[in-house]
Amino acid sequence: MKDFWKRFSQNRGAVIGLCVLLLVVILSIVAPFIYTKSPWAMVQRPFIPPFTMDAFLLGTDPMGRDLAAGLAHGARVSLLVGLVSTLVSLIIGIPIGAAAGYFGGWVDDLLMRFTEFFQSVPSFALAVVLVAIFQPNITSIIVSIAVVSWPPVARLLRGEVMSLRSREFVEAAVLSGQTHLTIIWRQILPNTLSPIIVLASMMVAAAILIESSLSFLGLGDRNVMSWGYIIGAGRTVIRQAWWVSFFPGLAILLTVLALNLVGEGLNDALNPRLARKGR
Amino acid sequence: MLRFISGRLLKAVVILICITVLNFFLIHAAPGDPASVMAGEAGDADPAFLQQLRERFGLDQPLYVQLWIYVSSVMQLDLGYSYRQQLPVLQLISERLPATLLLSLSAFVISLGLGVAAGAFASARQGKWADTIISLAALIFYATPLFWLALMGVLLFSVQLGWLPGFGYESVGVNYTGIARAFDILQHLILPAMTLGLFFMAVYARMTRASMLEVSRLDFVKTAKAKGLRPAVIQRRHVLRNALLPVVTLAGLQAGQLVGGAVLIETVFAWPGIGRLMFDALSQRDYNLLLGVFVVSAAMVLLFNLITDVLYRLVDPRIRVAS
Numbered sequence: 001m002k003d004f005w006k007r008f009s010q011n012r013g014a015v016i017g018l019c020v021l022l023l024v025v026i027l028s029i030v031a032p033f034i035y036t037k038s039p040w041a042m043v044q045r046p047f048i049p050p051f052t053m054d055a056f057l058l059g060t061d062p063m064g065r066d067l068a069a070g071l072a073h074g075a076r077v078s079l080l081v082g083l084v085s086t087l088v089s090l091i092i093g094i095p096i097g098a099a100a101g102y103f104g105g106w107v108d109d110l111l112m113r114f115t116e117f118f119q120s121v122p123s124f125a126l127a128v129v130l131v132a133i134f135q136p137n138i139t140s141i142i143v144s145i146a147v148v149s150w151p152p153v154a155r156l157l158r159g160e161v162m163s164l165r166s167r168e169f170v171e172a173a174v175l176s177g178q179t180h181l182t183i184i185w186r187q188i189l190p191n192t193l194s195p196i197i198v199l200a201s202m203m204v205a206a207a208i209l210i211e212s213s214l215s216f217l218g219l220g221d222r223n224v225m226s227w228g229y230i231i232g233a234g235r236t237v238i239r240q241a242w243w244v245s246f247f248p249g250l251a252i253l254l255t256v257l258a259l260n261l262v263g264e265g266l267n268d269a270l271n272p273r274l275a276r277k278g279r
Numbered sequence: 280m281l282r283f284i285s286g287r288l289l290k291a292v293v294i295l296i297c298i299t300v301l302n303f304f305l306i307h308a309a310p311g312d313p314a315s316v317m318a319g320e321a322g323d324a325d326p327a328f329l330q331q332l333r334e335r336f337g338l339d340q341p342l343y344v345q346l347w348i349y350v351s352s353v354m355q356l357d358l359g360y361s362y363r364q365q366l367p368v369l370q371l372i373s374e375r376l377p378a379t380l381l382l383s384l385s386a387f388v389i390s391l392g393l394g395v396a397a398g399a400f401a402s403a404r405q406g407k408w409a410d411t412i413i414s415l416a417a418l419i420f421y422a423t424p425l426f427w428l429a430l431m432g433v434l435l436f437s438v439q440l441g442w443l444p445g446f447g448y449e450s451v452g453v454n455y456t457g458i459a460r461a462f463d464i465l466q467h468l469i470l471p472a473m474t475l476g477l478f479f480m481a482v483y484a485r486m487t488r489a490s491m492l493e494v495s496r497l498d499f500v501k502t503a504k505a506k507g508l509r510p511a512v513i514q515r516r517h518v519l520r521n522a523l524l525p526v527v528t529l530a531g532l533q534a535g536q537l538v539g540g541a542v543l544i545e546t547v548f549a550w551p552g553i554g555r556l557m558f559d560a561l562s563q564r565d566y567n568l569l570l571g572v573f574v575v576s577a578a579m580v581l582l583f584n585l586i587t588d589v590l591y592r593l594v595d596p597r598i599r600v601a602s
Binding site: 116119121122123126129130133205209213218219228235242 | 294297298305306309418426427430438532538546564566569570577580581
């Protein structure tokens, strides 16, 4: 663990990313305590520019809603959707990849054709269609993002499992009479954890981008405030009120950037032999 | 080669049929009666009209008959009728397709060309300030939401500076012809193509840089250095050529994302392509049109992947020999 931190902290970008990410997490936790009113509530006159009123630091939108409150509440949604949809992708991708890599043969063929199918479909377009058909709400958004994001997980797992399968400790487990499920769960999967963690951190970032794009197109949950929604709402008034679209976009950019940097740091820390390669 | 292409073509057709089947089940999964889903009205369409739809698509027949009717009509390029726009879906899409092709191909060329150039430049100056700036820029653009970048582009270049038009495909009400029209379209194209291209440019720049640094550690590069070749020649002829292979693979994989990006960019810039059409279909709950655009964009991606696969074999002699 100490080594892990040492290697992680050697990557300056990763440390900065982690700090930014912690800030966003804290913001999303304290949001309901600082901004006790609903972020949808009209609190002042519309179109107050940012940094002109202390009570409304980032100004107000065309409906007179507090932009800072929207941003704080939006952080919750972005992080929640990012995390949960990545978890769901892992739940879909890990068993498929593990089974394909472990059993090989026709199981591998079948599962990989299935994976390829999902990879050759334009992913964002599929997510749009899924959310539109199943009506936009948090669940349909999370499921749709997961449905288009799991193939890389399956491919990664398949490769890892294939190379681990022929190792001696797996053969020993086979000889000791463990069932396939036990071998995969107890012997193989723990060894694939590092690349999964690295991939997952990048996937959370990608999921946040997809979620914001969906809500920008009006496919967000109508009951929750999200960054993409605010940008979409500010689009029509961009000539009068640049700040309405500007700040939530900056928030997305910083959060996604932070996650990508943390992912690179994790890669350095968890795969020390590969670290610094190609950079 | 011919066998390879026909094999790939067959695979693409199978995938396309699977997508159509998926579409069919999506129509049935949508809340409400499939006929009213197709009519694009949430339960308040004319009953006689709904009955007519049911008969035409065999909606009163067993599911597998319906599936057969649906898939075979899509395969005959009948994508249904948009009851909202009062036009066949295929006609709507084919009218808009050229604009999308123009936009995505320009974005593709910009991103691949500038991305590879920036990546190669950065790797040749590893650790210097030029490398730092390019790497940092790539990292930032890689994390930027496309639609936001597009909005900020409009704000800066169109609203503030007034250099470029901020929306549409060409100027309205001036009726340019010939070269003047092409120039007008080009002016309208710059902002959307650049913003759509920037994200992918970042991807290619990162990939090219990493790949070139990896190749430059290989033995044959040392040999080239020992032979006394100039560094610029080594970079261009030996390192870049070998480093480009993963970039070409990536370019094929990115095609699908380019289509998704086009939906967002066309929405922001009111670009009259199929992405904008998808957005209109969304806001009007026009499911027939929505699924039609989805099938066509999937077919476009498949075709694009096929082309990159063939190119890849042409570029890399090792694959040709191995088969």
